Amino acid sequence: MTDFSSARSVSASGMQAQAQRLRHLSENISNADTPGYRRKLVSFETALGQGSRVSRVEVGRVSLDQSALSQVYDPAHPMADETGQYAGSNVDLLIELADAREAQRSYEANLKMFDQARKMSTSLMQLLRR
Numbered sequence: 001m002t003d004f005s006s007a008r009s010v011s012a013s014g015m016q017a018q019a020q021r022l023r024h025l026s027e028n029i030s031n032a033d034t035p036g037y038r039r040k041l042v043s044f045e046t047a048l049g050q051g052s053r054v055s056r057v058e059v060g061r062v063s064l065d066q067s068a069l070s071q072v073y074d075p076a077h078p079m080a081d082e083t084g085q086y087a088g089s090n091v092d093l094l095i096e097l098a099d100a101r102e103a104q105r106s107y108e109a110n111l112k113m114f115d116q117a118r119k120m121s122t123s124l125m126q127l128l129r130r
Contacts, residue, residue: 007117013056014110017044020059021103029096035072035079037089038064039096065090 024040031037043060067090075084 002121005121008114010056011110011114011117013058015107015114017057017059018103018107018110022100022107024062025096025100025103028091029093029100032089032091032093032096034089035077036069036087037091038066038069039089039091041065 021042024042028039041063043063045058045060046055047058069090070088071085072088073085074080077086079086
C-alpha cells in the first residue's frame with residue numbers, strides 16, 4: 001500500500017466514523033422529548049488495517065449516558081406519577097448541536113485530507129508519465 005492510498009484509507013475511515021457519530025447525534029436530537037430516553041454516546045478506537053502498519057479510526061461500542069433523567073412536571077401526562085412528574089430525557093440540545101458541529105467539521109477535515117492525497121497522487125502520476 002502506497003503512502004497516498006494509506007492517507008486516503010485513514011481519512012476515509014475518519015469520514016465513516018464521523019458519519020456514524022452524526023447518525024447517533026441526530027437520533028439523540030430527534031428523541032430529545034421522548035420520556036425516558038437516554039442519549040447515546042459514541043467512542044472512537046484505533047485499529048490496524050489488514051496487513052499494514054497504518055491505523056484506522058473505528059467507532060467503538062455505543063453506550064447510553066447514565067446521567068439523571070430530567071423530571072418534567074405535567075400532571076396531565078399519562079406517565080406522570082402522583083406528584084405530577086415523569087422522567088424526561090437526558091438530552092441537552094445545546095450539547096448535541098455543538099457535538100454535531102464538531103463532527104461535521106471533523107468530517108470536512110477528513111474529506112479535505114482525502115482530496116489532497118488524491119490530487120497529490122494524480123499529480124505524481126502525471127509527472128511520471130512525462
